[in-house]
Amino acid sequence: QLNKYVKCKTCSGEGTAPGTHKRTCSRCGGSGVITQVRKTMLGQMQTQSPCPDCNGTGSVIDTPCSDCHGTGKVKSRVKIEVNIPAGVDNDSVIPIRGQGEPGENNGPNGDLYVVIKVKPHEIFQRNGSDIRLEIPISFDQAALGDEIVVPTLDGKIQYKVPAGTQPGTTFRLKGKGIRNIRTGRPGDMYVTVTVEVPTKLNSAQKKAVRTMAEHLKEGSCYKKKQSFSDKVKKFFE
Template sequence: GGGRRTNPNAPQRGESLRMSLILSFEEAAFGCEKAVTVERLEPCGACQGSGCAEGTTPEVCPDCHGTGTVQVRRQTPMGVFATSSPCSRCGGKGKIIHQPCRECRGAGAVRKRKTIQASIPAGIDNGQTISIRGQGNAGKNGGPAGDLLITITVRPHEIFRREGTSVLCEAPITFAQAVLGAELEIPTIDGKVKYDLPEGTQSGSTFRLKGKGIPSINGRGRGDQYVTVYIETPRNLTKEQKEALRKFAETMGDENYEERKGFFGKGKKKR
């Protein structure tokens, strides 16, 4: 029996590193450049990754002849069985370093702290991961380095919420603004924009600001912003304000409140 053996001295790709990065709502929306610091394995500068002291070379293991494995044959009543196991003499490396490098102690790599500039694409969302090629741990035997994988966490915004490329928010308006209409200044991720609120706007109405949402991560346009308005009930009215409000209410009839008339009218019994 047996399987395909891997040459332990062949170039091997380094392991990828993972880290997390916290962004603000706006940074995730528009993209940004971030300096991130990682600890990674880099090729030893003293031995150039060989693991050997200067002027020396490794010896090919005489037991496994550089394969890193040895075969053990056993005679059984069923026949001869052969099994492979890591070579105990070289530890499965296929070579023996008699004079290891003092800097890396024969490992061929040293751990260093590295600061890397990460380009965060516009439109990235919470939980998504970006990959920076070749910024992970060093490879072995001259193999390529692994990648740096950065998982994004977006801090919640005090006003906005995100659904896909859409931005959602709620805006308080006064009773007078809802009745008479008004010009509102609505916050967006681009700054404040003006919106003409129509007369007779109902609490809970939603309107759209086209193109004021999140840029698509593939660079194809932007989403929209949806603003839901609600009427904020005033508090701490003065005596004069309350009296004026009562007089106003006395002038109103059911014809001015279509939804109220329909809701409370359903509960009346027919005679």
């Protein structure tokens, strides 16, 4: 919806009150131009200027239309249906022929240019034709692996997160991005998993975590942690 000038319906854009007509301007004889001849030292000089009586239009309105005051256009709120092609991005321009404002002196309409601004999405982030998405998973899902639900533009899909997935791991879903408006080729979706550490544990839950921690001390469960503390130890030797 937009506010714009439209052709006045009362006078069909003529600017004259119903039943009356424009009259040919007597000052310029309908040409819209006034020619003045001046005498100068170099002889006669001719200058042409728009006729002030009719503003260069060649005709005069004696009884202006009361709705548009003789301008032939009125401001109106209009509803225009615009087809948004898939893949538009910020500053994409959609031209709509003939939906601009009416021309001067009942001339043809101009064009309307719709400039697209894309609202940010609650979960998807756009990067050109690609989509980025962050999915929080729990520690046990990361450690044991799990099938998670990934939302895409064309519905939910199942994705198998492998056991031992590290926080920040990004996997790519080919072709699940946004269709390029020019090439028609779809971009990809990049899903980054974050591992959520549980908060507000009650005492039973804390106990369970401690028990788990005890069990995880055995073997080489924490390779990065072990290697880092080895390096720190070496550094201070």
